[in-house]
Structures are given as C-alpha cells and as structure tokens.
Amino acid sequence: MDHKFENVQINNLNQMTTREELIYMTKLTEQTERFEDMVNYIKQVVNQGQELNVEERNLLSVAYKNSIGGRRTAWRVLSTIESKEENKSSTNAASAKNLALIKSYKSKLEQELNQYCNDILNLIDSQLIKTASTPEAKVFFHKMKGDYHRYISEYSSGDVHKRAADGALQAYQAASGVANNELKTTNPIRLGLALNFSVFYYEVLNDAAKACSLAKQAFDDAIADIEQIEETQYKDATTIMQLIRDNLTLWTSELDDDANAENQ
DSSP, rough: OHHHHHHHHHHHHHOOHHHHHHHHHHHHHTTTHHHHHHHHHHHHHTOOOOOOOOOHHHHHHHHHHHHHHHHHHHHHHHHHHHHHHHHHHHTOOOHHHHHHHHHHHHHHHHHHHHHHHHHHHHHHIIIHHOOOOOOHHHHHHHHHHHHHHHHHHHHHOHHHHHHHHHHHHHHHHHHHHHHHHHHHHHHHHHHHHHHHHHHHHHHTOOHHHHHHHHHHHHHEEEEHHOOOOOOOOGGHHHHHHHHHHHHHHHHHHHHHHHHHHHHO
C-alpha cells in the first residue's frame, strides 16, 4: 500500500497542469535546493507557450544556472587535477591509470553539461525569444543564449568550441543591439549583459583590450547617468557596476604588466 501511495503522489506531481501549481512547485524546489526538479517545473511553465513575466524569467535563470553551476566547478577542478597527472604520467604508471579515470569522469560531466545547456538553448530559440514582447525580455533571453553558448565553449574544443563561441558572439551582439537602443545605461539587465559580454571577450576570445573597452564604456555610461537609477534597481545595478569595475582593475593591470614585459 505504501508503494502505491507513493506512486500516486509522484503521478500527481508529474500531471500538474495549472500555471499557479507549477510556479508554486518551482519556488518550492528552489527553497529546498532541488534545482534539477526546479528545471522540470519551470520547463512545463515555458511549454505552456505564454510569455514569462519578470519573476518567472528569474526562476528560469536560477533553475538552470544552479543545475550546471556545480558541474562547471567540478569540471574546472578535474581539469586542474588532470594537468597535474599528465605531468607525472610519463614516469608514473599509477598516474597514467588515474589519468584514464579522470578523463572518463570528465567526459561524463561534459555530457551532463551538454544536456542542460542544449536544453535551455532549445527553449530560448523555439519559444522564449519568440514570445518576448519587451526590450528587457528580449535582451534577457539573447544574453542568456550567449551565456549558455559561452558555458559550452568553456569545456569544448575544436569545431564544437568554435560553434559555441560563434553562437555566443552572435547572441551577445543581438542583445547589445536592443540594449543600447532601448534600455537605460543603468538598467541591471543591460549592465549584466556588458559584464558577461566583456568576460566572453576576455576568457573565450582572449581579447583583453576589447573586454576592457566594452566594460569601461558600460561603466562610464552608467556612472554618467547614476542619478537616473530607479530605486527598485539601485542595489542590482550598483552591484553589477562594482563587478565590472573589479574586472577592469584586474584586466588593465594584466595588460600593463604585459606591456611592461614587452618593453624590457
């Protein structure tokens, strides 16, 4: 009887149809940090075909970002361990065996990352951009598309890396076209786009000069219009501006060090 009762409960969860129920379960799974379940519920909301409001957009972002966040971190840690084992493998038989295990596990992580990244990219292309009716929504989803192509580029190589980088560049450019024309310089979504687009130039395209130029322009424009920040957006906008400034400080310092090294 207990197993039958459990199955009924699971079926009831899987058969939810009202938007209100799905949103409630999305929030519930966020609070319990069951982010993979959160993805399942918010996807059902998206598949109903209605435009997402601001809260629902943010829930979608939280669900996918947290589902891949730990995997991205794990992949980077594995890459560091892999490099150390590679340096020892030529003279150490145990390291050679360990290296094979690391590569196998790393491949598993990449498959999981592909699953989530391609899942959200498909939702964005097939539904979310099409139903976006406001400039903020359009920038949000084009930026999100750029972000997930960028995430794929982090762990891929060869043609897959190039396609991901090209996809990210095109998406960020599309987002920038709308943001620069229709959003205030202090809008947190526009600032978040500038932050991530500049990171893309720095980390993926290895173009520190372009990254600095883009970040500095966004920061300077926002500072010039600082008095225009809406009260409800003040905290988010200033937090992102600080992140942009932190990156600028780091990147310009590295550019200066490189320039000094060349002159010596």
